[in-house]
Amino acid sequence: MDFRLTDEQRQVEEMVRGLSRREFAPRAAQVDEESRYPAENHRLLAELGLLGMLYPATFGGSEAGPVSYAIALREVAGGCASTGVGMAVTNMTGEAIFRFGTDAQRRRHLPMLSGGKGAGAFALTEPGAGSDAGGLSTFARENGDGFILDGSKNFITNGEHACVTIVMALTQKSPRRVSAFLVEPGTKGFSVGKRERKMGIKGSDTVSLSFEECRVPKSSMLGAPGDGLKIALSTLDGGRIGIASQAIGIARSALSAATEYAKDRRQFGQPIGEFQAIQWKLADAATELDAAQLLAFRAACLKERGVPYSKEASMAKLFATEAGNRASHAAVQVLGGYGYIREYPVERHLRDIRVTTIYEGTSEIQRLVISRALCG
Amino acid sequence: MVFDLTEEQRMIQDTAREFARKEVLPKAAELDENSRFPEELIRQMAELGFMGIAVPEEYGGAGMDNVCYAIAMEEISRACASTGVIMSVNNSLACDPILKFGSEEIKREYLVPMASGKTLGCFGLTEPGAGSDAGSQKTTAVRDGDFYVVNGTKNFITNAPQADTCVLFTMTDKAKSHKGITAFVVDMKWKGISLGKHEKKMGIKASATSSIVFEDVRVPAKNRLGNDGDGFKVAMHTLDGGRVGIAAQAIGIARASFEDALAYSKDRKQFGQAICEFQAIQWMLADIATEIDAARLLTWRAAWMKDRKMRHSKESSMAKLYASEVAMRAAVKGVQIHGGYGYIKEYPAERHFRDAKITEIYEGTSEIQRLVISAALLKG
Numbered sequence: 001m002d003f004r005l006t007d008e009q010r011q012v013e014e015m016v017r018g019l020s021r022r023e024f025a026p027r028a029a030q031v032d033e034e035s036r037y038p039a040e041n042h043r044l045l046a047e048l049g050l051l052g053m054l055y056p057a058t059f060g061g062s063e064a065g066p067v068s069y070a071i072a073l074r075e076v077a078g079g080c081a082s083t084g085v086g087m088a089v090t091n092m093t094g095e096a097i098f099r100f101g102t103d104a105q106r107r108r109h110l111p112m113l114s115g116g117k118g119a120g121a122f123a124l125t126e127p128g129a130g131s132d133a134g135g136l137s138t139f140a141r142e143n144g145d146g147f148i149l150d151g152s153k154n155f156i157t158n159g160e161h162a163c164v165t166i167v168m169a170l171t172q173k174s175p176r177r178v179s180a181f182l183v184e185p186g187t188k189g190f191s192v193g194k195r196e197r198k199m200g201i202k203g204s205d206t207v208s209l210s211f212e213e214c215r216v217p218k219s220s221m222l223g224a225p226g227d228g229l230k231i232a233l234s235t236l237d238g239g240r241i242g243i244a245s246q247a248i249g250i251a252r253s254a255l256s257a258a259t260e261y262a263k264d265r266r267q268f269g270q271p272i273g274e275f276q277a278i279q280w281k282l283a284d285a286a287t288e289l290d291a292a293q294l295l296a297f298r299a300a301c302l303k304e305r306g307v308p309y310s311k312e313a314s315m316a317k318l319f320a321t322e323a324g325n326r327a328s329h330a331a332v333q334v335l336g337g338y339g340y341i342r343e344y345p346v347e348r349h350l351r352d353i354r355v356t357t358i359y360e361g362t363s364e365i366q367r368l369v370i371s372r373a374l375c376g
Numbered sequence: 377m378v379f380d381l382t383e384e385q386r387m388i389q390d391t392a393r394e395f396a397r398k399e400v401l402p403k404a405a406e407l408d409e410n411s412r413f414p415e416e417l418i419r420q421m422a423e424l425g426f427m428g429i430a431v432p433e434e435y436g437g438a439g440m441d442n443v444c445y446a447i448a449m450e451e452i453s454r455a456c457a458s459t460g461v462i463m464s465v466n467n468s469l470a471c472d473p474i475l476k477f478g479s480e481e482i483k484r485e486y487l488v489p490m491a492s493g494k495t496l497g498c499f500g501l502t503e504p505g506a507g508s509d510a511g512s513q514k515t516t517a518v519r520d521g522d523f524y525v526v527n528g529t530k531n532f533i534t535n536a537p538q539a540d541t542c543v544l545f546t547m548t549d550k551a552k553s554h555k556g557i558t559a560f561v562v563d564m565k566w567k568g569i570s571l572g573k574h575e576k577k578m579g580i581k582a583s584a585t586s587s588i589v590f591e592d593v594r595v596p597a598k599n600r601l602g603n604d605g606d607g608f609k610v611a612m613h614t615l616d617g618g619r620v621g622i623a624a625q626a627i628g629i630a631r632a633s634f635e636d637a638l639a640y641s642k643d644r645k646q647f648g649q650a651i652c653e654f655q656a657i658q659w660m661l662a663d664i665a666t667e668i669d670a671a672r673l674l675t676w677r678a679a680w681m682k683d684r685k686m687r688h689s690k691e692s693s694m695a696k697l698y699a700s701e702v703a704m705r706a707a708v709k710g711v712q713i714h715g716g717y718g719y720i721k722e723y724p725a726e727r728h729f730r731d732a733k734i735t736e737i738y739e740g741t742s743e744i745q746r747l748v749i750s751a752a753l754l755k756g
Contacts, residue, residue, distance in 0.1 A: 287749060370661075
């Protein structure tokens with residue numbers, strides 16, 4: 001047992017924390033206010049090798065590993081949650097292409113993703129297939145030396161800025177077989193639809209995608225025919241460590257804002273941090289966030305060693321996102337009226353973190369994964 | 377970062393789990409029912425080295441680390457929370473302060489037999505008027521040549537009726553408030569020491585709790601731990617370690633609630649299916665399992681820091697606060713999953729519920745832990 005970070009992990013932590021404080025945090029309020037995609041942040045992430053952390057340099061990656069990735073994502077999200085989720089989905093897309101792709105696919109897409117030419121996107125969700133991801137209806141019909149895609153996807157993060165999108169589609173209706181395809185922007189019949197207006201993570205673009213007689217070559221299939229759900233689920237296991245880390249980053253920023261405020265703000269003749277009512281909130285939030293971090297690191301360590309970590313990733317995501325929501329909620333309360341106005345960042349933290357118990361598997365789906373593992 | 381146990385840690389986990397399952401678990405209901413001190417189990421645990429796990433072998437201990445201690449505490453408490461606390465008090469509250477603050481002579485005389493389980497220790501800090509406010513000690517020790525003369529009453533002292541040795545806290549200089557507290561190692565057979573009221577409790581009934589009365593007890597000056605006025609420091613250091621032990625005990629109790637409820641939910645059929653097929657039950661199980669894992673990671677982190685002699689007050693308090701509250705939540709849900717069967721003594725769920733409650737109270741209430749944690753946050 002060893003709870004220390006390695007030297008390399010500590011370096012990643014320092015470097016990304018510095019970047020996030022210097023570049024992302026100061027812009028975060030404006031990005032949120034204008035619902036603006038922070039392309040300059042994405043470029044900075046690329047320059048530091050933070051968009052391809054899970055595959056080797058041969059394909060443009062930095063292969064820093066799951067623990068360093070969790071640390072980096074936490075630090076980025078602590079400054080700007082929207083930038084964090086963009087980074088998370090880009091890394092996840094690249095990792096899926098590295099793990100399941102052919103060498104030709106890797107060479108084509110991975111250097112673009114890690115180099116920041118565009119973001120990566122992962123199109124699984126459909127209007128009728130949310131938690132029940134297997135119930136998707138986008139269809140890919142075989143035609144000559146390619147497939148023709150028809151259907152629509154929604155709530156797709158990075159969809160507008162993606163240089164490659166992994167699209168899950170049925171290749172056979174009975175029995176149902178789902179396959180994965182790599183679709184590039186500009187492909188005829190592929191269009192990006194409406195951009196959702198959201199409660200938080202407003203700097204991240206969330207769009208619907210539509211496929212009308214969209215022809216893709218056979219060589220764009222990721223993995224073998226019928227591998228789609230396997231690819232989706234195993235990619236999401238890793239993604240859940242990412243979202244856990246994002247939540248921890250956001251909530252730590254909220255807690256630290258609340259702690260500083262509690263030291264400064266005086267009421268009834270003393271700093272409010274001297275009241276137990278406030279101390280209790282801070283103590284509970286800090287304790288739960290430490291526990292969340294340990295669960296996330298445990299899952300990342302298992303992943304790094306190449307052993308199964310599905311249950312542990314779900315525990316980390318469930319716990320970190322729920323605890324992060326509680327902590328952010330408490331932070332708003334500590335700031336009182338100032339927690340509710342945009343002059344302080346905590347109202348944004350609360351709006352931003354709200355999505356973390358929803359995307360990449362709701363808390364309810366995490367509990368299903370965990371209880372299935374328990375009940376056998 | 378490495379979350380795997382070392383070979384030694386895995387070994388003690390196997391040994392403790394096996395012993396707990398074979399020897400402790402079958403007796404737990406009876407011990408509770410009769411409020412009987414498990415003398416035979418304590419003897420067996422002494423042979424296994426469990427009464428002084430993190431004490432070096434040269435002082436009679438098993439010479440293992442504090443993570444090993446947390447692991448063994450969890451396994452014993454999984455089977456019987458009372459047996460767990462008897463072990464915890466001996467390891468953390470009696471052996472540890474003597475190891476850290478005692479002279480070589482005192483270690484030879486008191487620590488060696490206690491760490492090897494030949495004698496049993498207790499910790500005399502709490503008084504009727506000094507609970508969470510441990511600094512307001514009324515028990516006095518007045519210097520008289522090579523001795524101190526001690527007068528006062530301690531209460532709620534775990535292990536007191538069976539204890540041979542007590543780590544005792546007294547006020548030697550009232551004007552200095554908590555900086556006037558001095559700690560001693562006291563032989564419970566000395567003249568002037570008597571047991572007071574034996575408490576009847578909600579849970580951990582096999583562990584004995586009573587008050588101790590000190591009347592003109594002459595304590596040799598060489599039995600002092602540290603210097604005059606060091607007592608509060610001794611107590612706080614000791615409790616930092618003790619909280620790791622109680623956190624581990626709480627995890628053991630939480631696991632008992634969880635594992636029993638899980639097994640029950642697979643067997644019990646209602647509405648034509650096992651109740652574990654219902655999301656209402658699955659949600660409770662998933663939440664408890666997740667929280668138990670979180671509590672264990674916090675606890676092992678604190679133990680690991682203690683092993684490296686890093687400051688771990690905040691981390692111990694986080695572990696103890698979180699683990700004890702998880703134990704209580706798990707016990708509430710464990711009873712609920714059992715329904716009516718959770719309320720009757722035929723099933724252990726109701727015992728886990730009663731046992732869990734104490735972990736939020738002793739060795740610093742949840743409220744004291746939150747004070748420690750928030751002080752660390754606001755200071756920074």
